Amino acid sequence: MNCPHAEAARAGRNAGVITIDPMVQDLDGETVRLRDAGVLARIDLLGVPAWTVTRHAEARQLLVDPRLVKDIDAWGLWQSGVVTRAWPLIGMIDAGRSMFTVDGAEHRRLRTKTSQALTPRRLEAIRPDIEKFTDELLDALDAARGEDGVVDLKAVFAQPLPMKVVGMLMGVDESQHAMLTRQYKAFFSMLTPQDERLALLAELDVFYTDLVREKTARPTDDLTSALILAEEGGEPLTEEEVVGNLKAMVAAGHETTIGLVLNAVRALLSHPDQLRKVLDGEVGWDAVVEETLRWDTPTTHLLMRFATEDVAVGDEVIRKGEGVVISYRAIGRDFEQHGPDADAFDITRPTRNRHMTFGHGPHICPGAALSRVEAGIALPALFTRFPGLRLAVPDEEITRLPVMTQNDMAAFPVLLG
Ligand code: STR
Numbered sequence: 001m002n003c004p005h006a007e008a009a010r011a012g013r014n015a016g017v018i019t020i021d022p023m024v025q026d027l028d029g030e031t032v033r034l035r036d037a038g039v040l041a042r043i044d045l046l047g048v049p050a051w052t053v054t055r056h057a058e059a060r061q062l063l064v065d066p067r068l069v070k071d072i073d074a075w076g077l078w079q080s081g082v083v084t085r086a087w088p089l090i091g092m093i094d095a096g097r098s099m100f101t102v103d104g105a106e107h108r109r110l111r112t113k114t115s116q117a118l119t120p121r122r123l124e125a126i127r128p129d130i131e132k133f134t135d136e137l138l139d140a141l142d143a144a145r146g147e148d149g150v151v152d153l154k155a156v157f158a159q160p161l162p163m164k165v166v167g168m169l170m171g172v173d174e175s176q177h178a179m180l181t182r183q184y185k186a187f188f189s190m191l192t193p194q195d196e197r198l199a200l201l202a203e204l205d206v207f208y209t210d211l212v213r214e215k216t217a218r219p220t221d222d223l224t225s226a227l228i229l230a231e232e233g234g235e236p237l238t239e240e241e242v243v244g245n246l247k248a249m250v251a252a253g254h255e256t257t258i259g260l261v262l263n264a265v266r267a268l269l270s271h272p273d274q275l276r277k278v279l280d281g282e283v284g285w286d287a288v289v290e291e292t293l294r295w296d297t298p299t300t301h302l303l304m305r306f307a308t309e310d311v312a313v314g315d316e317v318i319r320k321g322e323g324v325v326i327s328y329r330a331i332g333r334d335f336e337q338h339g340p341d342a343d344a345f346d347i348t349r350p351t352r353n354r355h356m357t358f359g360h361g362p363h364i365c366p367g368a369a370l371s372r373v374e375a376g377i378a379l380p381a382l383f384t385r386f387p388g389l390r391l392a393v394p395d396e397e398i399t400r401l402p403v404m405t406q407n408d409m410a411a412f413p414v415l416l417g
Contacts (some may be wrong), residue, residue, distance in 0.1 A: 008194060011261070012115055012234065014294065017042045017043065017049070018030070018033050018034060018037055018041055018042070018043050018044070019043070019044045019279030020043055020044065020045055020245070020301065020404055021404075022046060022404050023188040023190070024400045024401070024402060024403065024404070025400075025401045027300065027329070027400065027407065030041075031327075031329050031330050031333055032302075032333075034052065034327050034329075034330040035054050035055075035330045035333055035335075036336070036371065037251075037315065037402035038050070038052060038054070038315075038316075039053065039055045039058045039313060039314040039316070040058070040313045040314060040316045040318070041054055041327075043325065044188075045089055045303075045325075045404070046088055046089060046404075047075065047087075047244055048082075048083055048087060048089075048110060048323075049077075050302065050304065050322070050323040050324065050325050051316075051318055051322060051323065051324045051325065052324070052325040052326070052327045052330075053313070053324065053325070053326050053327065053331070054327050054330040054331065054334075055330075055331060055336070055337075056331050056334040056336065056337035056356055057233065057334075057336065057337070057415055058313055058314065058354060059326055059331050059360070060356065060360050061313075062114075062124060062305075062311075062313065062324065062326075063359060063360040063361040063363070064360065064361040064362075065311065066103070066104070067307060067308050067309050067311050068305040068306065068308075068311065068318075068324060069103050069305060069306055069308055069309055070100070070101045070102065070103055070304075070305060070306075070363070071101065071102070071103070071306065072093050072094050072101070072306070073094075074306035074307075074308055074321065075304075075306045075321065076306075076320075076321025076322065077321075077323070077370075079321070080128070082373070085194075086194055087194075087385065088190060088192075088194050088197065089200075089303060089404065089405075091187060091197060091201055092303040092304070093303050093304050093406060095244070095247065095248065096205070096240065096243065096244040096247065097110075097238075097240055097241055097244045098110060098244025098245045098247065098248045099114065099125045099244075099245055099248065099363075099366070100248040100252075100363075101244070102242070103362070105329050107362060108362075109235065109237075110241055110245065111366065113223075113226055113227055113231075113244075114223065114227070114245060114249065114366050115366040116227065117169075117223050118366050118367055118369055118370050119151055119369060120369045120373075123369055123370055123373050126165075126168070126169070127373060127377070128315070129156075129165075129168060130161075130165055130373060130374060131377055131381075133161055133165065134161060134377050134378050134381045135381070137156065137157050137160055137161055138157070138162075138381060138382065138385045138386075140156055140157070141156050141214060141386075141416065142156050142385075142416065144156045144197070145416060149392075149415050149416070150392040150413050150414070150415060151180050151410060151413070151414060151415075151416065152411045152413055153165060153229075153262065153265065153412040153413075153414045154258065154262055154409060154411050154412040155339050155411065157260040157261075157378075157382070158258045158262045158265075158378075158412065159181060159258050160181075161257070161374065161378055161381050162253055162254050162256075162257035162258055162261075162374060163177045163181055163254050165253070165257075165370070165374055166175065166249060166250055166253030166254055167180075167250075168222075169223050169249070169370075170222055170223055170224050170246055170249055170250060170253075171211070171220055171223070171224045172211065172213060172250065176207070179207075180204075180250060180254070181205055181254070181255050182279045183200050183203070184251060184254060184255060187200060187201065187251075188255065188401070188403045188405070188406055189401060189402055189403060190402040190403065190404060191402055204247065205243065206245075208243045208246050208247055208250075208411065209239070209243050211224065211246070212224065212228065212239055212242050212243050212246065213239075215228055216228050216239075217244075222240065223249070224246055224369040226335075227245055227246070228242055230291070248365070252365075252367060253367055253370070253371075254400065255298075255406055255408075256298040256299060256367075256371065256406070257298070257371045257374050257375065258298075259296075259298030259299075259381065259406060259407050259408060259409075260289070260293065260298050260371055260374075260375050260409070261375055261378050262293060262409055262412050263292050263295075263296040263407065264288055264289060264292040264300065264375060264379055265379070265382070265389075265412070265414075266296075266391075266395070266412070267288075267291075267292055267295065267296060267345045268288065268383075269389070269390060269391050269395075270345075270395050272347055274288075274345070274346070274347050275383075277347070277348075278347070279387070283286065283347050283348060285379055285380050286372070286376060287347040287348070287352060288379060289372055289375045289376060289379070290307065290352045290353050290355065291344075291345060291346065291347045291349060291352040291373075293332075293355055293357040293358075294332040294338065294351075294352060294355035294357060295332060295333075295345045296332075296345075296407060297328040297329045297331075297332050297357045297407060298357075298407055299328050299357070299405065299406060299407070300327070300328065300404075300405060300406060300407050301325050301326070301327050301328070301329070301404065301405050302325065302326045302328060302359070302405065303323075303325055304323045304324065304325055305323070305324045305326075306322070306323055306324070307319065307320050307321065307322050307324065308320065321325075326359070328357055329358075329407070331355075331356055331357075332355055332356075332357060337351065337354065337355075338351045338354075338355075339351065346410045372394055375414070386416040386417050387416020387417065388415075388416070389391070389414055389415070389416060389417055390414065390415050390417060391413070391414060391415075392413040392414055392415045397410075398407075398412060398413075
């Protein structure tokens with residue numbers, strides 16, 4: 001592996017500290033270790049120490065605690081120069097000024113228009129577009145079948161769909177979608193050397209800045225144009241802020257929904273009795289979406305917040321300047337929240353809607369409703385069109401990508417039946 005930080009992290013595994021494996025070789029084992037380590041666990045992220053919250057109730061509290069902030073300048077290890085731009089995860093934190101990196105009143109100013117554009121009511125208007133994209137991609141899936149009948153559901157369906165949707169919303173031309181998919185794949189992969197990652201982030205900044213300048217000159221009816229235009233009497237966002245929001249929307253809208261759709265298909269194919277119930281109309285697709293969100297979260301670990309003063313959690317204290325990760329995968333498996341069978345996938349579980357996969361508090365995912373609409377269209381359409389859909393390889397042979405913060409599969413080979 002050409003990632004020295006990862007090797008250092010592995011060699012440096014010490015007692016009481018859970019090393020987050022950059023190769024993601026045993027995600028279930030790691031999830032259990034985190035949960036067993038207690039409410040707050042010490043983790044090692046490629047040689048960098050941090051805390052992570054592993055339980056539902058405490059995460060809920062911390063996510064509304066104003067003493068934890070997103071501003072990287074509040075991080076002791078950043079102030080002291082121990083963490084620099086050479087750290088492979090820096091792009092997850094130092095992502096420019098946007099609703100993802102700012103708190104308080106400024107955060108509301110940066111985020112309001114975006115969250116208003118993504119309410120369930122507003123999303124009704126784009127439902128027909130999402131249905132059309134879905135149908136086109138199902139045709140493409142049919143056509144992409146190899147001689148052996150195998151097709152990669154990720155490459156041909158689950159990956160392009162969210163890109164088309166977020167591209168339409170933000171006004172990113174279709175001709176750029178393949179480039180963006182390639183860049184984000186490299187961004188998230190721990191096999192990408194850090195100099196390449198920094199270079200691609202710089203290229204993306206140029207791309208998004210050009211797009212924002214073009215929309216400033218010729219506004220259209222997309223969300224990027226809306227972000228540029230000032231409110232009646234309000235303060236307009238700066239170019240940097242619009243670029244930051246656009247980056248966050250495209251990265252988040254694309255990456256996470258791929259995981260949601262594929263994880264749901266995978267869960268259903270490995271639980272045929274539950275798939276039957278859905279196909280027979282006994283249980284709704286919304287239950288599949290919610291239980292998948294809880295059981296197999298697209299975001300495994302969310303980086304990062306920093307304590308502006310000492311914060312006590314259970315028996316531990318997060319010291320001023322320390323970093324805190326939210327481990328959503330472990331949180332979805334919390335026994336206290338979901339019962340002793342929290343590790344089982346069960347679409348009829350009473351707590352299936354009481355997960356925290358979209359976060360909580362001021363930064364709660366503004367795209368939550370959009371992802372539910374996308375998955376709620378894609379999943380029934382896929383199984384209606386291909387009722388005999390099945391995995392082309394044993395489930396254990398589906399490999400995860402070396403991505404530390406997302407639950408990401410390399411490919412998802414299926415037979416369409
Ligand atoms: C990727 C790099 C970038 O240019 C901007 C952002 C900000 C939003 C981040 C995104 C990041 C990485 C994936 C995130 C997303 C918000 C939600 C998404 C963390 C850092 C999740 O995985 C939940």
